[in-house]
Amino acid sequence: MASGSHNGVSPVHHHPQYYLKDGNITFLVENTLFRVHRYFFDRESQFFVKEFAKAPQEGTSDSSAFRLDKVTTADFANFLWVWYSPSYRRGSQSKDHWLVILELSTTWQFPEIKKLAVDQLQNLDIEPIEKITTYDRYQIDRSLLLPAYKLLCKRAGRMSIEEGEQLKLHTVLGIQEARERAIRSAAEGGCRSPTSADADDEELEKILIDVFSLKGHSTNRQGAPPPAKPEPVPTIKTPKPGVNGATNGNGSSASGSVSKILQLSRVCCVAH
Template structure:
């Protein structure tokens, strides 16, 4: 959820406020103030894409007052956000390269954090698609996807890789993943190394588990519900650090390009 101040930009001295050099756009009809930096952008993106901002922007103004965000003096103040991070978020909408979204893992994580906080579902989908292209460690990907509620079907190959690898999780990895995930991985490794799955099937060892058996084991351990069989999923190949495995993810994330212009 976004943290919005109940105050207005009029509470700041205008000498303290600077206009963002890129995202103070002539013709923009929505004003934000973030860390004494003023942004002027297009209301359309925020009303259409965000549940949080849609509700806020549809709230009628008090008698005699301006609607929030319609002028410099009524700019929406965003708290707990850095101006540099907000600029990175806006880049999704104003990217001059259209469908080419090339940036770092850290920047995508910042964008995902704000999209999750402000409920921009299509931006979240875009970020996940782009993160799927990047070379993240299995532990990092699981940690990030868990934090922001990404569909766990995308993590099946990552869980499997962590269960199949020779070395156990390190203390640092365990702290990053959290107790529940760490214990589930340990349990899955124990089942596999004991040559059995929860259904009682036998296998010659962790490396000998069939891919379908490992997927079934991981689904049960992590309580991952299969996607429906209505044609909304495709099989794609992914190569986590643990080896070549198969990942299923929704078609809506395959080839998705933000088209809100």
């Protein structure tokens, strides 16, 4: 974050909505000036508190505006919307709108706004793969992913190789293990030719909580990252040696491992 001269560049203009007469901090984003209330930034973000302390005079006028890099004018306006819009309008915003707010609140260390973004995303219909990758990227409480894990376990087809490569390896292995345990559970319950979709919902939740160690996360605040600890990786049986006694080495990439696991799963499924 740094101030910069506006001369000799594209013309600078005031944002039509967020250049406020009673604002007391000015930001420059691309070629647009925003004048808003510093109070929100001081109150909610240690990141901005530190930045303001480095250069006390910056942001006090248009000519000394704080320059915000790596953010677009539209995205910064979306972020400011959280403070300056009526609360009753929050439920009408799109997934992409809240994803922008989630990203910026994480980058700029606004924990309460991050929590708000997560709360709103929880109310939206998001595909399980996208939801899992998003929550992993922003270190959001994994216990909130239980419904997404369930959908992946209960859907008719296994995840594709392309889907698997979007996820972390421990997630792919965890879903595979949960599906296998769900099938065993359904078979033990008397279901003939069971699939993972035949498992009892409550039993499947117990399996997923165990596989992904979600119990320790259930009391965390939404949006807060869980305590740092190694993520448990579900174990899989070591492949039997081939005719010449050789087995796969450890030199393959993570995405290659995911592809092989998914391919092996499909072969096993066909064999049944």
